[in-house]
Amino acid sequence: MISDLSVDIAGMKLQNPVMLASGTAGYGEDIARYCDLNHIGAIIVKGIALKPSNGNPPPRICETPSGMLNAIGLPNVGVETFINDKVPFLRNFSARVVVNIFGSTVEEYGEVASALNGVDGVHGLEANISCPNIKEGGIAFGTDIDATRRVVRRIRKSTTLPLIIKLSPNVTDIASFATVCEEEGADAVSLINTLLGMVIDTETWKPKIANITGGLSGPAIRPVAIRMVWQVYNAVNIPVIGMGGITNCQDAVEFFLAGASAVAIGTANFLNPSVSTDIAEGLKTYMQDRNICNLSGITGKMQIP
Numbered sequence: 677m678i679s680d681l682s683v684d685i686a687g688m689k690l691q692n693p694v695m696l697a698s699g700t701a702g703y704g705e706d707i708a709r710y711c712d713l714n715h716i717g718a719i720i721v722k723g724i725a726l727k728p729s730n731g732n733p734p735p736r737i738c739e740t741p742s743g744m745l746n747a748i749g750l751p752n753v754g755v756e757t758f759i760n761d762k763v764p765f766l767r768n769f770s771a772r773v774v775v776n777i778f779g780s781t782v783e784e785y786g787e788v789a790s791a792l793n794g795v796d797g798v799h800g801l802e803a804n805i806s807c808p809n810i811k812e813g814g815i816a817f818g819t820d821i822d823a824t825r826r827v828v829r830r831i832r833k834s835t836t837l838p839l840i841i842k843l844s845p846n847v848t849d850i851a852s853f854a855t856v857c858e859e860e861g862a863d864a865v866s867l868i869n870t871l872l873g874m875v876i877d878t879e880t881w882k883p884k885i886a887n888i889t890g891g892l893s894g895p896a897i898r899p900v901a902i903r904m905v906w907q908v909y910n911a912v913n914i915p916v917i918g919m920g921g922i923t924n925c926q927d928a929v930e931f932f933l934a935g936a937s938a939v940a941i942g943t944a945n946f947l948n949p950s951v952s953t954d955i956a957e958g959l960k961t962y963m964q965d966r967n968i969c970n971l972s973g974i975t976g977k978m979q980i981p
């Protein structure tokens with residue numbers, strides 16, 4: 677039996693459910709040399725704002741047990757340069773292109789979303805309301821339920837593109853945030869963004885990254901992500917895109933069983949930039965070996981004893 681890995685996420689037809697997570701694959705140019713963008717479902721590009729910016733001062737990343745801490749601070753080329761200089765390259769591949777957007781005001785989120793409306797080669801938006809590394813915007817929206825409602829409403833008014841909202845794990849009840857996104861017309865939610873963390877150098881007694889705090893990603897956060905995907909899956913009727921510490925096919929399967937309809941690979945790309953295509957291949961074998969015809973056969977199928 678041939679298993680069908682295609683999946684419909686927020687109205688986007690993906691050839692398989694494996695995506696590259698925002699911020700870990702840039703605008704696709706470098707990673708395309710190692711990862712065949714014709715063999716993954718989607719690339720979620722690095723966060724884009726209305727205007728270009730340089731991000732935070734270095735050092736901006738440090739290694740931790742089973743993961744990394746980053747406070748890159750969303751450096752980006754700005755939406756106009758992205759459309760003119762980056763989208764033409766991304767159009768060469770069959771991976772769907774999801775643009776991760778952010779802003780420092782509700783209005784700005786709306787303006788970035790409007791600018792991307794109808795751009796050939798842009799298939800969907802992922803609004804980052806959960807970045808822990810910038811002073812304004814980002815997490816300020818994703819950890820306040822009223823701000824979440826306002827920003828999702830504003831973006832929804834500005835775009836006809838499929839709209840995914842990226843949730844923050846730095847809240848006590850992530851399901852209530854997902855519910856608000858669904859009520860305001862989001863087509864899907866993605867989770868999790870990084871967990872707020874900190875590392876101190878015991879020789880210098882200084883924080884290891886200049887921003888002092890940063891976002892923790894990688895295998896260390898996977899059990900938290902799995903728990904949150906399961907909670908959100910049980911709270912909403914829109915698809916859930918799961919991410920956080922996926923390094924191989926088994927990790928991805930865990931997310932599907934918890935309720936994800938698609939997965940995104942982040943930190944693992946830095947260790948092995950072709951890991952996503954390996955995971956897509958591995959998923960096919962996993963399903964064929966178990967006579968599972970399509971992804972609905974595993975999504976949310978965790979067995980509670």
Ligand SMILES: Cc1cc2nc3c(=O)[nH]c(=O)nc-3n(C[C@H](O)[C@H](O)[C@H](O)COP(=O)(O)O)c2cc1C
Pocket residue numbers: 697698699700722723744746748750776804807842868869870892893894895897919920921922940941942943944
């Ligand atoms: C270096 C780095 C940069 C990131 N930049 C973004 C970003 O621009 N927008 C965003 O929504 N998430 C960003 N993220 C979060 C990832 O997309 C992902 O949600 C998170 O790292 C958890 O997945 P992982 O454990 O597989 O890395 C970034 C993560 C890392 C490690």
